[in-house]
Amino acid sequence: MKKLKLVAVTSCPTGIAHTYMAAESLEQAAEAAGHEMRVETQGAAGAERLSDAEIAEADAVIFAADVEVREKERFAGKPTIRGGVKRGINDASGMVAEAVAAAENAPAAGAAPTAVSAPATPQKAPGFGTQLRQWLMTGVSYMIPFVAAGGILIALAFMIGGAQIAAIVDGGVYEGVEYAGITDLSAILAEAGIAGVMFKIGATAFSMLVAVLAGYIAYAMADRVGLAAGIVGGLLAVAIGAGFLGGLVAGLLAGAIVMWLKKIKAPRGLDSLMPILVIPLLSVFAIGFLMLVVIGGPIAAVQNGLTDWLQGLTGANALALGALLGAMMGFDLGGPVNKVAYLFGTGALVSDNLTVMAAVMAAGMVPPLGLALATVVRKKLFSDAERQAGKAAWVLGASFITEGAIPFAAADPFRVIASTIAGGATAGALSMAFGSTLRAPHGGIWVIGLIGNPLGYLIAIIAGSLVTCAVVIGLKQLTRTAAAPQPTPVAA
Template identity: 50%
Template sequence: MTGLSYMVPFVAAGGLLLALGFLFGGADMANGWQALVTDYSPANLPGHDVMVDGELISFSRSGWMLYLGAVLFATGQMAMGFVVPALSGYIGYGLAGRPGIAPGFVGGAISVMVGAGFIGGLVTGLLAGVIAYWIQTWKVPRWLGSLMPVVIIPLLTSLIVGVLMYLLLGCPLGAIMEGLTSWLESMSGSSAVLLGIIIGLMMCFDLGGPVNKAAYLFGTAGLSAGTQGAYEIMAAVMISGMVPPIALSLATFLRSNLFTPAERENGKSAWLLGLSFVSEGAIPFAAADPFRVIPAMMAGGATAGAISMALGVQSQAPHGGVFVIFAYHPWWGMLIALAAGVVVSTAAVIALKQVAASPKAAVHS
């Protein structure tokens, strides 16, 4: 969780910059963004035809729009390049404190280099944290003690993690990551819908807890690869995560007598949190009545995830909810999936609360 919480800002900034890059420069800009950034400038703007690696490529846009889109996309790519190292580094930090950060970042960078991706980042972060913590338990002379956290521990831990990755773990983890990517790309029809249902259930199970964050990590992990399957998973993650706060806000408006005054007050702002993809907006409702609220939210999340995958909705942004509607394709598919999920969750939570009205709600209604 520590690694994920520190990783999310890199994902959010990088993903939104990538989406803005596509918005300004067009989808085909990704085919030559390096050349557009390095070979051109504000005083030398690109035209429609640009030489990329010795080949003349035509772009749909030109001038400032194409150049600015490439700059935004390049900045997003740099931010996304830190995602796996940040995940690994702060997993190490969560386990061993400051001495685990550097080895974790080193291991994460090696994971990217050998193609192990976020799976390698998870493994190297755990390795760095455990090894650094173990070395901290060594009994050393007092004169050496001051050097341990800043020199000895990072040095030895980075050495061990690097050797393990290059000699033993890199190839197997890379093969696992490649297999996962191939599996995502091969999904279609019923298998894609099933994955959408699973994602929706996970996103709405604990509303920001470990299960929710695991699903979010699964969605964001593939964004840097830029594949269609990864974009579809990211869309399912974000759409299903928006459902609970919106549905509960709508339910408090439609049947306010089923909710306590505090829940009604929370409902006034929960819809905005939901539209912003902040699932935690539903936590006060779930904490007060988990056995009825959580199943209802999971039903809507599964519906939204399934419809999103069935319609092939893609999201190039990892956060932002409906406020990054330009990053969805097709955008209308996102609205349909979200609306369906909200309707199912709203109807379900009202029905479940009517079966046995909450005593607190009854007293305060």
Template identity: 50%
Template sequence: MKFVAITSCPTGIAHTYMAAEALQVAAREMGHDIKVETQGSVGVENVLTPEDLAQAKAVIIAADTSVDKSRFAGMTVIEVSTKDAIKDALGLLTRAVNAKGSSKSPADQVTQGKPEGKETKTGVYKHLMTGVSYMIPFVVAGGLLIALGFAFGGIYVYEVPGSFGETLFSAGKAAFALMVPVLGAYIAFSIADRPGIVPGMIGGLIAANNGSGFLGAMVAGFAAGYTVLAIKKFIKLPKSLQGLMPILIIPVLSTAIMGLLMVYVIGKPMTSFNTGLAAWLTSLSGTNAALLGIILGAMMAFDMGGPVNKAAYTFGAASVASGNPSAIMAAVMISGMVPPLAIALSTVMTKTKYTLEEREAGKANWALGLSFITEGAIPFAAADPLRVMPSIMIGSAVAGGISMAFGSTIIVPHGGIWVLAIPHVVTNLVPYILALVAGTIVSASVLSVVKKPVSE
């Protein structure tokens, strides 16, 4: 049988390609043919053609972001998260094999694979993750360019306008300035398609300027998306005037509504919340800071790229958006590096507790962990969750706690160990590296003890 699939995760780095590989391996084992389109950070690859769709029995969408399903009108669609595809690709393909052909019209196209009671929750999460997926490249580019600006121009690079370092620094600041509007725009895009981009971006821009910031942009994105849907539903024009809806009525009316909402409804509460949160974080020091680091560390390891992990990462990324060094981002990054590194170390420490395939996969986790790609731990956690997940959470919590306790800060939101050599990127570098080493050893040791030998 022939199947087609799409995989897409918020960062477009790890889950996207791991899910694609899992589906391809499962298809080979079952004797089926599958073509997987990956919508990753480098763009869309292996694009599905009309011929592919015509030959396919069913479509599998393994995505944590919003995917355009208009191409699949009338086809049987099974929709799950990337994590589900990674965990049980064989089961997913079995469902696709047994799926009944759809006789629905394009307007009535249905999706399978999600319990109805979880539809709303999953939809909200997907909308948020779509916004985050478009935002992350701005955050990463901005952070690294600011770091390079400091590397070339020194800590006071911004005082030398026109210099090479200051130019890089300014480009990074510009990328950061777009981060919040882009978040609002693409949350709205996920909800209402292209008509949502304008009011979502305007709402996000207002949020960036009125102090409501990242959280304000999130609320603005959802408000803009559902405002556009409401306009499309309740405003009906004669057929002769329907062409005015997408170019005049929707953008003007939705943007006006968002402007009013951001000033009179959303802005002040979100600004007050941000101010209080900033004051609380500023007050944290010593033991309290370590506790925050422990919590963030455990969150990063809990689902390795899932909603809890992304919540912690987004919290950290927002803290570096101003271009200032962030202890929160430092704890988040170091904690996210621990799970794959700990698993890699454990496969070396206790070879009898891992299959040959797992030991080979463990080698790749060295590079994934050093690059801050937590998702490398997923196959191991999926195979033995009750032992692996608590073990890696302990080590990540240790790393996050040590990082915060020593006040290590970082000004980039990604890059792993490879950015640590850039001057002025990390403060308290030695304790920061010790946090990584300690967390990795703790997790690897616990995991090596609790894992059962392969024969068992």
């Protein structure tokens, strides 16, 4: 068998765990099949770029990505296999086999196609649902660094300077005292101290969330030329009070408008002006008009209604919401459903509802912690590789990296995911029941000083981890017992 040169790109919404796990799986699968593999990881720390020479020498390309691959035009003309990042983790050998088949069926370089030549392996175009998920996840992936940096800075500012720091910096009334706010930002350190500086920087980062979300949704749909319309649409969504919902709609509409404008055949003399002048001008005006005049108001009404509903949740309703969000966090362990719950939590955080974000983070910490505990309680039910993964899962879970549970789910999806859903729902509901609050959108146990009612919060996490541990052990033991052969009766 001929040794082939393969290249791949892996990317997930957060760019932390899935991205690098898929890269490692693909490299191992290619090596096992006797082929050479180089992987470009488009992660949170930036892309480890493939060189032009490596791409030119490649026989086939694999995209294992849940977000739009950046600069994918570099791979044009190469046989390409596409799939989600989880497939890159769980079915790397299958993706490598498909890439090999595509490379072997591709026409030789420079060969003229003939009527009888065999085409390369056809690739099914992704459906609208898959594309929509990729567009949204691209926006979320670019937004998350702003969420983490801004949210934690704001939380630290409140911890150092007290809850009045927001009124001191931006003006307003706190506990009967009216503050004028700081108009000269060059004097902010002298007037508000380091807490005021941290609050202003964090609030500025937070103010960019919706614009970044909308801009990169449009970017995923229409490439760079869609960025301006998306960002402007997101800024207008904030200005009219449409919030995250407005940003999502603005990004999708801006991308759709630019995609349509790019299809227009311009006269030859205007070709070069279309992407730098005509399309940005028309698309920015179109999305601006739609947000300000047509759809912005109704979306703002829905957003305000959602905010009021969250603020009014008490008793059983709050518990049900916490359980639902917790179950979503444990369902696909960093995938799209998990990210929807996380986005809901950050949206509530921006609206100053701190209990929802607390429930989301507590539930997201539980899957790795519960499974790590299970590997200690009943070692014999887990393989050597899973026990090793359990050692790392302690730290990953404590750091709110839900993806630490993926090695377990990949090996035994049904029983593991059932346990993480149960544990996540337990933690989310208990966090809401204890009324725990959280100003930081990330950080796990390391931001315990920023958590309201930390004792109740720890109880929620411990309870959820115990439930995950008990369910996964019970299911593994139950199926193991059911599968055990019955002893053959011995004749007297």
